[in-house]
Amino acid sequence: MTENLKEGAVHRPADDLQIAGLVPMSTVDWPDHLVATVFMQGCPWNCFYCHNQALIPTRVPGVVAWDEVRTLLARRRGLLDGVVLTGGEALRQDALADAAAEVKEMDFQVGLHTAGPYPGRLRDMVERGLVDWVGLDIKALPEHYDAWSAAPTPQPRPGSACRCWLTRPPAARVSTSRCAPLWSPGM
Ligand code: SF4
Numbered sequence: 050m051t052e053n054l055k056e057g058a059v060h061r062p063a064d065d066l067q068i069a070g071l072v073p074m075s076t077v078d079w080p081d082h083l084v085a086t087v088f089m090q091g092c093p094w095n096c097f098y099c100h101n102q103a104l105i106p107t108r109v110p111g112v113v114a115w116d117e118v119r120t121l122l123a124r125r126r127g128l129l130d131g132v133v134l135t136g137g138e139a140l141r142q143d144a145l146a147d148a149a150a151e152v153k154e155m156d157f158q159v160g161l162h163t164a165g166p167y168p169g170r171l172r173d174m175v176e177r178g179l180v181d182w183v184g185l186d187i188k189a190l191p192e193h194y195d196a197w198s199a200a201p202t203p204q205p206r207p208g209s210a211c212r213c214w215l216t217r218p219p220a221a222r223v224s225t226s227r228c229a230p231l232w233s234p235g236m
Contacts, residue, residue, distance in 0.1 A: 066111065069109075078133040087113075091104070
């Protein structure tokens with residue numbers, strides 16, 4: 050059980066999340082939305098330009114209990130539009146869907162930042178109506194993905210992540226990065 054849970058509180062799966070940080074109020078993580086942003090620990094990739102290197106290790110324990118997020122949301126009803134789940138790679142942790150469900154139960158919207166390495170989990174959350182907005186970060190052309198991510202095994206491409214939007218499309222913003230070593234003017 051998460052140590053920070055209040056005595057007698059019921060443990061829910063979301064309490065297992067390893068959370069690296071919490072920004073209680075942000076105007077930049079979801080366009081036109083005032084949100085709390087939750088940074089999940091761990092990412093299966095290792096992009097060489099990553100600006101959040103400390104969030105990559107998957108065995109580093111979290112430093113913020115989900116109960117802190119829960120308590121913050123209870124205090125900010127009517128003040129925040131929603132919560133953005135980001136990382137690291139938020140979808141890496143299988144408790145994420147339960148966390149999103151709790152946020153929805155509290156009448157907040159859910160935004161999700163992902164680079165697309167877990168298309169099955171994304172599809173599941175979208176189809177269950179647990180995600181209102183997705184910020185999908187396309188890292189590279191499909192043929193460059195393994196060089197880009199430095200992952201030990203071949204990784205799913207974001208195209209797989211996008212397919213789930215065909216049945217129940219959430220609002221989304223798709224972004225990409227231009228990086229000189231893997232880019233040429235003809236691309
Ligand atoms: S996907 Fe994002 S968090 Fe993961 S290594 Fe790349 S830039 Fe960093």
